[in-house]
Amino acid sequence: MAEFRYGPVELYLVGFEGEAPSPDTLQALGDLAESGLIRVLDFVLISKSDDGDITVIEIEDEDFPLDLYEVGIAGEEDIEEFAELIEPGGSAALIALELLYARKLAESVAASGAVVLSAERIPAPIVNAVMDAAEEA
Numbered sequence: 001m002a003e004f005r006y007g008p009v010e011l012y013l014v015g016f017e018g019e020a021p022s023p024d025t026l027q028a029l030g031d032l033a034e035s036g037l038i039r040v041l042d043f044v045l046i047s048k049s050d051d052g053d054i055t056v057i058e059i060e061d062e063d064f065p066l067d068l069y070e071v072g073i074a075g076e077e078d079i080e081e082f083a084e085l086i087e088p089g090g091s092a093a094l095i096a097l098e099l100l101y102a103r104k105l106a107e108s109v110a111a112s113g114a115v116v117l118s119a120e121r122i123p124a125p126i127v128n129a130v131m132d133a134a135e136e137a
Helices: 023-035 076-083 100-111 124-136
Strands: 009-016 038-048 054-058 091-099
Touching: 009 076, 023 038, 023 091, 038 076, 038 100, 054 076, 076 091, 091 100
Parallel strands: none
Antiparallel strands: 009 091, 038 054, 038 091
16 A cells, blocks of 8 residues: 555635734634644745735744644745735744545555545535525525
8 A cells, every 4th residue: 555654735825814824713723633633734924015025934933832843844935926916914823734534545546456536625615605505595
């Protein structure tokens, strides 16, 4: 059976007010990591001035409340691409999450000789809006 060191990784851009995400956001990530569903690989703070200047802070600090396993996995191109989505005067965190729960599936698919040709995530707000609309119909 194929054995992978990593499961699928997703990049999330989470916008927030101020210079840093709320403690509740960090707690939610910590809870998911403790449950074994995810691993937080990388955490990058990105802010855009009112003039459009970008400031990037790659979190490596040992005082950070989350364990980071692969600092730098979100590369410069990723950061540049996601930074375009931040409004002037805004801030966000680019978070690389390894989906530990999906590692076994990825290993099984590879071991069977199959290949994942595409995967797409439908954001929760869209799924919920569609389901609500269907229930109302």
